[in-house]
Amino acid sequence: MASYRKLKKSAKKEGKFAALAAALAAPAIGSAAPAATQSLTMPMGIPGVNLKTITREVPTDEPPVLAVNDKLNVLGKRTRRLDAHLKVTGQAKYTYDINLPGMLYGRMYRSPHPHANVKGVDTSAAERYPGVKAIYIIETVMGSAIERDPNHKNPKVQSTGGKFPKVRYAGQPIAAVAATTQQAADEAARLIKVEYELLPFVTDLDDARKPDAPLVYGGKQVSMEESGGGGGAAGGLPQKGNVRGPSTKSMFGGSRGNVEKGFKEAEIIVEGEFRTQVQTHAPLETHGMVADYRPDGLTVYLSTQDTAGARSEMAELFKLPKTQVRVITEFMGGGFGAKYGAGNYGVAATHLSKKTGVPVRIMLDRREEHVAVGNRPNSVQNLRIGAKKDGTLTAMQLTSYGTAGVGLGAGVGWIAETMYLTNPNFKGEQYDVLTNAGPGAAFRAPGAPQGAFALEQLIDELAEKVGVDALALRDKIDKSEMRREQRRVGAERFGWSKRQAPGSSPGVVKRGVGAAQSEWGRFIDMDSSCEVRLHQDGSVEIMSSVQDLGTGIRTVLAQVVAEELGLQPTDVTVRIGDTNYPPGPGSGGSKTTGSITPPARTAAYKVGQQLLTAVAPSMGVAASELAFVGGKIVAKSNAGKSLSFREAAQKLPTQQVSATxxxxxxxxxxxxxxxxxxxxxxxxxVEVSVDTETGYVKVERVVGAHDCGRPINPLALESQINGGILQGISWALYENRHMDRNYGHMMNANLDQYKILGSREVPQIDIIMVEEYTATSSTDALGIAESANVATAAAVANAVYNAIGVRIYELPITPERVLNALAKPKQKLGKV
Structure with a gap:
């Protein structure tokens, strides 16, 4: 794999996702010649719809073709998570629970100002505070866009002078303190005195776009490398003031056809301006690290989605060989895309540990979590769709502006470009707008929920203008066979045929239904590996640094190994989240399952072949005539001739056999x-109720039909989809970052005033999993986290329109916005 440094440089040049995908897919330097292949017949398609077989050329060392799920014993079966008991009993150890001997506690000092030059930092009072052992002054601010300024990094900064990183948002870190107790660290941080030269600032997207707006980066060109979770932006784009772009390309190509010609051919045009708000990640577990810097190396306990990536980053930052850096994440409490790198807090903790020679823990408080470590950027989208009177698409044009604060990557994704490929003409222009607010970060399908909120509402408007049902129009303009099947089974389960005309629901509390579609790319991280070991006592373990952020990959790995060896998932010990194990992929982008399960199965298969070879002589048959069935090794031609798995393992010639x-x-x-x-x-x-006197919207019921290739654990998949739906409803109706324009502060950086969906707002949820076999790997499995979230807000908005007959173009859909919409004259749909 490309080095971390080369990967970052490549990402800067090639832009969002493209460079990362290219680097991850590149063959390893010095890799062996391509393996010999064999022709295998594999299932392909949707069972009960279009399932067929296809012949693929597959490496000869790959395991045999898996049957479809209903013919398997473990895969595709609802399986309780292996770590469920540990979590509900409190035995699972998160980063916050790490308590090492001699450990110190850290706290960051953060700027109270949104834009300022730092003239000096006085740490003398903090140094004298009882219990304080070390102070570190931030040298480089991570997570923000980088201006082309040679003074951006100031490695020789001292507490009594020198140049300091410029402050560009309230909450930007300036220094960190380590002390013997958390209370001492908190108090000492408050004693740090900083001399500021205050500068004009801007926190609002619309204000920042104005020609006379204060410049976040002084008019200098900026760039930003993408992280493992996405974000960043293409290099070389024009920048005027605070506005950078447009970005016109995507990994799927970008603009196509002739939009001007397409709109001239259109008989119907629908268009609108759609706005979405900033959403902060708000995981239950805040960002944090325990850093233990010793003469023989660095060990960090980090709440991260990517242990291997964090190891590479820490090795580079502290100029250590990777062999001297270990990252451990046994359990973590939510990530959603923002927990990829070490972050300013992690770098500070490591510097403090290096200074003191003992472990240092820094866990962010709730305010820091809201303001400094990522958010879903907001957006203003102008979308225009042209069509014939029969609904045939002729053109689509999208212009969007969004702010990731002092970062980049505020686009709205590629969903408008790729969802409806019958559209021959597309033009997209997406702009980043810099503001004095904390940087954005990848957040569960970066950009796609924003894009779907606009696209799927306009598709509904077009359907109404054409005079056809919204699903019927999608049947006409959507090429995806999978989504056609999902629309069919979902509509039947939901009762879509009973849908009434918009605004026709009687009474004060009106009911309405709506639907919206989602899609997400099938990303694969080629730097995904694992080791399977079989011991003479019959115990089996699988090891990989891949991290389980709560989505269930620990159990999925056990299921894959168990299926291959004829065992149950509880028979397999899973060791993950530690870079002492083979490097696994980061857990994000819905890429984890599709990346790690094929090597897991292949490793289990090769271990199994070693076991069969060892026992074949004693059973009097060739190894090829043996199979793993129900915890035994059985002769295919004589089921009565068998050995238990444990008895067979005892015949191994060595204490263990393994395969990586x-x-x-x-x-x-x-x-x-x-x-x-x-x-x-x-x-x-989605079905909603809308109180037309109070404006209150309640989501009553959701039916979701989804695909992710071969479902490995339907129970965990349902949990994932439930989470995506609930997060989408929360974004649609409640969540919103409020910034004070006068002082530049986030005013609701807590979990009291930053409203999130609670238990009383949870609707009835019904999930339909649709299997699809793509004949692309030995497991044919994919992730589902992103697509489960993308369509929810758009579906809620369409349902609200169906209930009240007035469309709402801005999130969140608050009571105030509902009442304001009802007070306006009825909207006209589109233009003819």
Whole structure:
């Protein structure tokens, strides 16, 4: 794999996702020649709809073809998570629970000003405070865009002078303190005195776009490398004031056809301006690290989605060989895309540990979590769609502006470009707007929920203008066979045929239904590997640094190994979240399952072949005539001739046998490096009630139909989809970052005033999993986290329109906005 430094430089040049995918898919330097292949017949398609077989050329060392799920014993079966008991009993150890001997506690000092030059930092009072052991002054601010300024990094900063990083948002870190107690560290941090030269600032997207707006980066060009979770922006784009762009390309190409010609051919045009708000990640577990810097190396306990990536970053930052850096994340409490790098807090903790020679823990408080470590950027989108009177699409044009604060990557994704490929003409222009607010970060399908909120509402408007049902129009303009099936089964389960005309619901509390679609790319991280070991006592373990952020990959790995060896998931010990194990992929982008399960199965298969070879002589048959069945090794021609798995393991010639495997190329190749052919997605059906006197919206019921290739654990998948739906409802109706324009502070940086959906707002949820076999790997499995979230807000908005007959174009859909919409004259749909 490309080095971390080369990967970052490549990402800067090639832009969002493309460079990362290319680097991850590149063959290793000095890798062996391509393996010999064999022709295998594999299932492909949707069972009960279009399932067929296809012949693929597959490496000869790959395991045999898996049958479809209903013919398997473990895969595709509802399986309780292996770590469930540990979590509910409090035995699972999170970063916050790490308590090492001699450990110190850290606290960051953060700027109270949104824009300022730092003239001096006085730490003398903090140094004298009882219990304080060390202070570190931030040298480089991570997570923000980088201006082309040679003074951006100031490695020789001292507490009594020198140049300091410029402050660009309230909450930007300036220094960190380590003390013997958390209370001492908190108090000492408050004693740090900083001399500021205050500068004009701007926190509002619309204000920042004005020609006379204060400049966040002084008019200098900026760039930003993408993280493992996405974000960042293409290099070389024009920048005027605080506005950078437009970005006109995507990994799927970007603009196509002739938009001007397409709109001239249109008989119907629908258009609108849509706005979405900033959403902060608000995980239950805040960002944090325990750093233990010793002469023989660095060990960090980090709440991260990517242990291998964090190890590379820490090794580079502290100029250590990777062999001297270990990252451990046994459990973590939510990530959603923002927990990829070490962050300013992690770098500070490590410097403090290096200074003191003992471990240092820094866990962010709730305010820091809101303001400084990521958010879903907001957006203003102008979307225009042209069509014939029969609904045939002729053109689509999208212009968007969004702010990731002092960062980049505030686009609205590629969903308008790729969802409806029957549209021959598309033009997209997406702009980043810099503001004096904390940087954005990847957040569960970066950009896609924003894009779907606009696209799926306008598709509904077009359907009404054409005079057809919204699903019927999608049947006409959507090429995806999978989504066609999802629309069919979802509509039947939901009762879509009973849908009434918009605004026709009687009474004060009106009911309405709506639907919206989602899609997400099938990303594969080629730097995904694991080891499977079988011991003479019959115990089996699998090891990988891949991290389980709560989505269930620990159990999925056990299921894959168990299926291959004829065992149960509880028979497999899973060791993950530690860079002492083979490097696994980061847990994000819905890429984890599709990346790590094929090498897990191959490693288990090779271990199994070693076991069969060892026992074949004693059973009097060839190894090829043996099979793993129900915890036994059985002769295929004589089921009565068998050995228990444990008895068989005792015949191994060594104490253990093992196999280490890494992800191979998809069978049939890639659409582009690291991206499989096709898209995953789904459709959400939503029923709402709207009180027209108070404006209160309640989501009553949701039916979601989704796909993720071969479902490995339907129970965990349902949990994932439930989470995506609830997070989408929360964004649609409640969550909103409020910034004070006069002082530049986030005014609701807590979990009291930053409203999140609670238990009383949870609707009835019904999930339909649709299997799809793509014949692309030995497991044919994919993730589902992103697509489960994308369509929810758009479906809620369409349902609200159906209830009250007035469309709302801005999130969140608050009572105030509902009442304001009802007070306006009825809207006209589109233009003819």
């Amino acid at each position: 495997e890494k992800r191979k190329d998809d069978y049939g190749g890639f659409f582009r490096p690291g991206v499989s052919f096709g898209q995953s997605g789904g459709i959400q059906f």
